[in-house]
Amino acid sequence: MNPYVPILVIGAIGFGFAAISVVAAAITGPKRYNRAKSDAYECGIEPSPQAAGGGRFPVKYFLTAMLFIVFDIEIVFLYPWAVTFDKLGLFGLVEMMIFILTVFIAYAYVWRRGGLEWD
Amino acid sequence: MLNLALHVGATKTPEAVLFWFLAPLAVIAALGMLMAKKAVHSALLLAWVMITLAIFYIAQDALFLGIVQIVVYTGAVMMLFLFILMLVGVDSSDSLVENIKGQRPASIAAAIGMGGLMVTLIGRASLGRSAVGLVAANTNGNVQGLAEQLFTKYVWAFEVISALLITAALGAMVLAHSQKVRSRTGQRDLSIARFRGDSLASAAGLPSSGVFARHNAVDVPALLPDGSAAPTSISSVLKARGDMIESAIFELQPKEEEEN
Amino acid sequence: MLTAPVLNYSLLAPILVVLGGALLGVLVEAFLSKAVRPAAQLAIALGTLVLSFAQIIRVRNLTSLTAAVNSVTIDGAGVFIQGTILVLAFIALLLIADQDNFAAQASAVPGSEEERSAIATGKIQTEIFPLTLFAVAGMMLFPLASDLITLFVALEVLSLPLYLMAGLSRRRRLLSQEAALKYFLLGAYSSAFFLFGAAFLYGFSGSLSLNGIAAAITGGQGNDVFLLIGIAFLSVGLLFKVGAVPFHSWTPDVYQGAPTPITAFMAACTKVAAFGATLRIFYVGLSAAQWEWKPIITVVAILTMAVGAIAAIAQRDVKRALAFSSIAHAGFLLTGVLALNKSGLSASLFYIVAYGFTTIGAFGIVTLVRDSAGEVTDLNRWIGLGKKSPFISGMFVLFLLSFAGIPLTSGFIGKFSLFNAAYETGNITVVVVGVLASAVAAFFYLRIVVMLFFTEPTNDSVTVVIPSIMTRFAITFCALVTVVLGVYPSLLLNTTQTFANFLK
Numbered sequence: 001m002n003p004y005v006p007i008l009v010i011g012a013i014g015f016g017f018a019a020i021s022v023v024a025a026a027i028t029g030p031k032r033y034n035r036a037k038s039d040a041y042e043c044g045i046e047p048s049p050q051a052a053g054g055g056r057f058p059v060k061y062f063l064t065a066m067l068f069i070v071f072d073i074e075i076v077f078l079y080p081w082a083v084t085f086d087k088l089g090l091f092g093l094v095e096m097m098i099f100i101l102t103v104f105i106a107y108a109y110v111w112r113r114g115g116l117e118w119d
Numbered sequence: 120m121l122n123l124a125l126h127v128g129a130t131k132t133p134e135a136v137l138f139w140f141l142a143p144l145a146v147i148a149a150l151g152m153l154m155a156k157k158a159v160h161s162a163l164l165l166a167w168v169m170i171t172l173a174i175f176y177i178a179q180d181a182l183f184l185g186i187v188q189i190v191v192y193t194g195a196v197m198m199l200f201l202f203i204l205m206l207v208g209v210d211s212s213d214s215l216v217e218n219i220k221g222q223r224p225a226s227i228a229a230a231i232g233m234g235g236l237m238v239t240l241i242g243r244a245s246l247g248r249s250a251v252g253l254v255a256a257n258t259n260g261n262v263q264g265l266a267e268q269l270f271t272k273y274v275w276a277f278e279v280i281s282a283l284l285i286t287a288a289l290g291a292m293v294l295a296h297s298q299k300v301r302s303r304t305g306q307r308d309l310s311i312a313r314f315r316g317d318s319l320a321s322a323a324g325l326p327s328s329g330v331f332a333r334h335n336a337v338d339v340p341a342l343l344p345d346g347s348a349a350p351t352s353i354s355s356v357l358k359a360r361g362d363m364i365e366s367a368i369f370e371l372q373p374k375e376e377e378e379n
Numbered sequence: 380m381l382t383a384p385v386l387n388y389s390l391l392a393p394i395l396v397v398l399g400g401a402l403l404g405v406l407v408e409a410f411l412s413k414a415v416r417p418a419a420q421l422a423i424a425l426g427t428l429v430l431s432f433a434q435i436i437r438v439r440n441l442t443s444l445t446a447a448v449n450s451v452t453i454d455g456a457g458v459f460i461q462g463t464i465l466v467l468a469f470i471a472l473l474l475i476a477d478q479d480n481f482a483a484q485a486s487a488v489p490g491s492e493e494e495r496s497a498i499a500t501g502k503i504q505t506e507i508f509p510l511t512l513f514a515v516a517g518m519m520l521f522p523l524a525s526d527l528i529t530l531f532v533a534l535e536v537l538s539l540p541l542y543l544m545a546g547l548s549r550r551r552r553l554l555s556q557e558a559a560l561k562y563f564l565l566g567a568y569s570s571a572f573f574l575f576g577a578a579f580l581y582g583f584s585g586s587l588s589l590n591g592i593a594a595a596i597t598g599g600q601g602n603d604v605f606l607l608i609g610i611a612f613l614s615v616g617l618l619f620k621v622g623a624v625p626f627h628s629w630t631p632d633v634y635q636g637a638p639t640p641i642t643a644f645m646a647a648c649t650k651v652a653a654f655g656a657t658l659r660i661f662y663v664g665l666s667a668a669q670w671e672w673k674p675i676i677t678v679v680a681i682l683t684m685a686v687g688a689i690a691a692i693a694q695r696d697v698k699r700a701l702a703f704s705s706i707a708h709a710g711f712l713l714t715g716v717l718a719l720n721k722s723g724l725s726a727s728l729f730y731i732v733a734y735g736f737t738t739i740g741a742f743g744i745v746t747l748v749r750d751s752a753g754e755v756t757d758l759n760r761w762i763g764l765g766k767k768s769p770f771i772s773g774m775f776v777l778f779l780l781s782f783a784g785i786p787l788t789s790g791f792i793g794k795f796s797l798f799n800a801a802y803e804t805g806n807i808t809v810v811v812v813g814v815l816a817s818a819v820a821a822f823f824y825l826r827i828v829v830m831l832f833f834t835e836p837t838n839d840s841v842t843v844v845i846p847s848i849m850t851r852f853a854i855t856f857c858a859l860v861t862v863v864l865g866v867y868p869s870l871l872l873n874t875t876q877t878f879a880n881f882l883k
Contacts, residue, residue, distance in 0.1 A: 004133040057205035059295045059486070065199040066291035070284050072195045076187050077277065080266035087263070091383035092270050095278065102281035105405050106288035112409040115296050237608075244604035252585065271384045275391075275447035276532045279520065282398060283535055285405060286513050290543040293506050297486045297493060 060118065067110060074103050134178055145171040158204050162197065169193045180253060182261040326352040390446040390453045392434040393461055394523075397516040400427025404509030413502075420508035421476050427512060428469045431519075435462045442882050444525070449588055452525040452659075454882035459728055459875065460522045460655035464648050467735045468515045470856060471644035473849040474743050475511060478503045480638045482547045482555075489552040504547060510540035511644065518648050522655025525663070526588040527577035530656060534573065534620070537652060538566050541645055545637035550753035558636025565619070565629045573616025579609035589664035590883060596667040610665060610672050617660065620653040621709045624682040631694075634702035639754060642698060643742035646705050647735040654712050654731055658724060661716050663881050669719060676717055680809055683710030684816035692823045697745055697756045700823070701738070704782050707820055708734050711797055714809045718800040725879035726796035729871055733781065733789035733864055740857025741778040743850060744771055750840045758827070763836025768843040772831045774858045779828060781861045783821035789864035796872070 081088065081096050088095075110116060145168050152164040169192045177185035217223055256264050269277055313322050326341045326349050341352035388395065400423055407419050435458060443453045484497035485504055517537025524530040546559025581587055583605035584595030595601045619626040634642045665672060687707025694700035712734075715727030748755050748764065755761070765772040781790035794817060798810045846854065864871055 002133065004136075055205075055210065056208045057202060059206060061202040062199070062206055063291050063295040065195070065202045066295070067288060069191070069195040069199060070288050070291075072191055073284060076191060077269075077280075079186070080183060080262050080269060083260075083262045084266035084270070087267070087381050088270055089380055089383070092381075095270055095274055099278060099281050102278075102402065103284050105402050105409075106285040109285075109405050109409040110288055110292060113292055113296065114298055115292050240604055240608060244602050244608075248602075267381055271381055272448055273450065273526075273528055274384045275386065275450045276529045279398075279516075279529075279532050279536060282401070282513050282516060283532070283539060285402070286510065286536070286539045286543070289405065289408075289506050289510060290539070293485050293504060293543065294546070295486055297484060 063115060067115065070103070070106065074100070137174070137178055141171050141174060157209075158207075159201070159209055162200050162204060165200070166193055166197045169197070180257055180261060183265050321351070328352045328354075384448045385445075386448070387443060387446040390438055390441060390443050391451065393431045393438065393465075394516055394519050396431040396434055397427055397512055397519060400424065400430075401509045401512035401516060403427075404512060408506055408509065416505045417478065417503060420505045421472075424472055424508040424512055425469065428465050428472065428515070432462065432465045432469075435465060444590075444882060447529075450526050450529040451520070451523045452663075452882050453523065455878035455880045456658070456724060456728065457523045457655070457881075459878035460651060460731070461519045463728075463732050463735060464515065464518045464651050467647045467651065467739060468511070468518075468644065470736070470739050470853045471640065471647060472508075472511060473853040474640035474643055474739070474746060475507060476849050477640065477746065477847055480549055480640050480746060481507060482549050482552060485547050489556075507544060507547065510544055514540040514544075514644075515648065518652035521652045522659055524656065525590070525659070527580065528587055530660075531570070531574060531577060533656075534570065534616070537649065538570070538620075541641070541649065542566060544641045545633055545645070547641070548636065548638040551636075554636045555638065556636075558633045562629055562633045562637075569616045569619035569626065572612045572619070576609045576612030576614070576616060579605045580613065581609075583609055589660060592664045593667055593883070596665070606668060607671060610668065611675075613660070614672065614676070617653065617657045618679060621650060621657060621712070622706050623679050623709050623713060624686040624706065625679075627683070627686070627706045627709075630706055631699045631702040634705070635696060635698045635756070639698070639742050639746045643739045646701070646742065647738045650705065650709065650712075650738075651731045651735055654709075654716075654727065657716055658727060659881055662719060662724065663883055666719055673717060676713060677806070677809060680710050680713035680717060681812045683707065683713060684813055685710075688816040688820040688823070691820060692826075695758050697758050697761065697827075698742075699756075700758065700827075701741055701745070704820065704823075705738065707816060708782070710816065711794060711813060714801040714806070714813060715797050717806055717809060718804050720800065720804060721879050722796070722803060723800035724881070725872075725875045726793070726800045728875040728879055729864075729868075730793035730797055732871060732875075733793040733861070736857045736860040736864075737778045737781045737788075737790060740854050740861065741775065741782070743854040743857065744775045744778070746850065747771060747843050747846055748841060749844050750842070755841045758830065760837075760839055760841050761827075762830050762834045762839075764841065764843070765832035766836050767841075771843045771854075774854060776828050776831065777858055777861060779824040781865070783824040784817050785821070787862070787865045789861045789868070791865060792868040792872070 077099065078096070081092060085092065148164045148167045148171070152161045152168065155161045155164060169188060173185045173188035173193065175185075176182075176188060258264065259267070313324075316322075328339060328341055339353075340348040340350055343349050404420055404423050407416060407423065411419055438453065439458050439462075441453060442455070446453050481504055482494075483502045483504070484494065487494035487497050514537050517533050517535070517540075520533035521530065521537055524533050542559055542563040545562050546556045548555030577587070580592055583601040583603075584592045585601075586592060586595060596606065615626065619629075622630040634646065637645065661672070661676075684707055687703050687705075687710055691700050691703035691707065694703060708730075712727060712730055715723045715730065717723070718726070745756065746754060748761065750760075765776075777788065781788035784790045784794040794813070798813055801810050801813070
């Protein structure tokens, strides 16, 4: 038998279970509505139509995301290095240390300039 | 067309099934990305296209590329996209006024022409030929093979990439980070201020809302031991906005208490 | 166990020094106090360039194909271009050091209270220095890189800091930010083209190195369609960087919007580096396929010369005019790429030196012409400036004459030897168009000369500010080079003759 058939079967079962649950809950569940139930958050505060600042994020988010990407890409290089660590020997370790230390300079800059503080 | 069918027939069946299942979805999502009115919808469709591509990469034995596609693109870059959408404002829309008359039809025609040209050229060049070198490249595993190239043959380019990463970090800081002129008030400063204040009543912090009462919503005051409401337990923001329900109705009535 | 790759640090030293200086600059940003940063950064940057140039002198006669595991070729032309970039960057850095041209705090919204307070407290963005050094490192690697991956990485290393620095102008900040965004988007787009082309060339040859591609072309085994697509897309990426028509549209906007010292740096050094790489790719990698790309590049060269020269006439802004003139010069330099012989290479090397110094000098003078709101780039307000400050105006005229290729300036010798090389290969069309374009351009330059000296000055508040000692040195040095190379061209021509060779 094709090895992909069980996977397809599991996929179908999973999809079917989700679909049946949603439909069954809609049919069998009790329906008691009140104002609190229809609130977005049941904490007593009605969500205002827009957050302060017109629903726009401050630029701080961009900075965080950008720094995340920088170190994310560093990790991308760590992955193949770690996988072949045994074969690479000492020179691989040295190469990676140079790379990490260099990027660490960027980290030091960001840290000292307060780029890691939220406000 | 015949050629195309032959080519697909040559791949393993599961891969062909996967391809014919996901490829139309990817194309539809890509078209939707171009045509969606709202930027957020475009971004989500783009994420879908990226995930589909990652699946294709992995299905074609390019494991590393697939993982990177998910970790970097669908993870980090999509997050950046969405943050930037929020930065500009979700509701802001592009101006559809054409600065150069006839630019839109011209560019659509050019894009279709370019796409058609590429598809024909690449199709002519690659259909009917079998790809070579993949098996050799993946002998020791895809990631391992890549690592061997990266850390021996292309080690110089690899080390120079660190300069790119530093430039990116510098650029993000220069363009987006403003250093504060005054020092911010930290937890330590706040704590000192509470104890140095006139009254020590709030030295341990203000009471939380709704505690010991029948409700725990943020706009319901906490009740003090004597059953009276504690107005300080409600955020001043709510008060200012007028979102506070009249405190008195939540107070315990002494009479009820006696009955119990 | 894999064998360790061998890097020849001694041969890579010029690049390593610049990278090291840049890292040191970032550390200074991180750990030194605000007060000492500007001086420290300037010292580090200039020192780095000098040190790197000393390394260039040391390795000048060495050649190697394996300095960095086949990724970098050290040869005469490469070392010469590296040295040129270093000297030009040194001069440009003297202009950049005049911090008055850069935003006090780039992250502050233009016109905001935060910006005003940043200016009032005398903040400056000293990150410019390490960024410049990173760009220089990329520029030094780009013309030496001999495989497509290293080429691409070098291209990005040189471009990324430039995108950023284009947006850091102190005045007319929105224009500057717009320029940075345009440059970034179009640059990213052209990088994608470059990468696409590289992928197809790999598909064609099964090799990423220029020599491997050349061997595959000669072998004739590969898939020709892949070769054609590869050459086409790789060329698009390169032609964008050198600013050739029809990929030039970013040039006027970016040159106008960027802070003028950065424009000077970008116009001179990027063009040198990009032409260095273009020459290497076409001479070493693709010369065997010359019948495939020569007709197209010929058309591009002719278009570039014509559009650059003609469009410059219509410009009312001096920075835009110089941008179009730099486009025309890219066209002239492309004739050197087309020549594909030693005299073409030698002439190209001479031309990039002549062009580089003249460009920095011209933009250096643009930084000096000001009114109370900052630089005045509107050409109509330059009318009669020659009567107010004849010396600076005279130098500007000298640079313009060199751009036009008038005898006794470096530009004349450069153009003459380039056209001579093109003529030798029998490419008469290009030579004719080149000469005609030079004539058109000369008309435009002479019109500015007339405006400066032979028109009555208006009652305008435009003045030439007294330059700082560094700017003064930079402009004077550029003027000196322009004259000396025009009068004693053999000083440099002999050197370019010796160095004009690519190791294959």
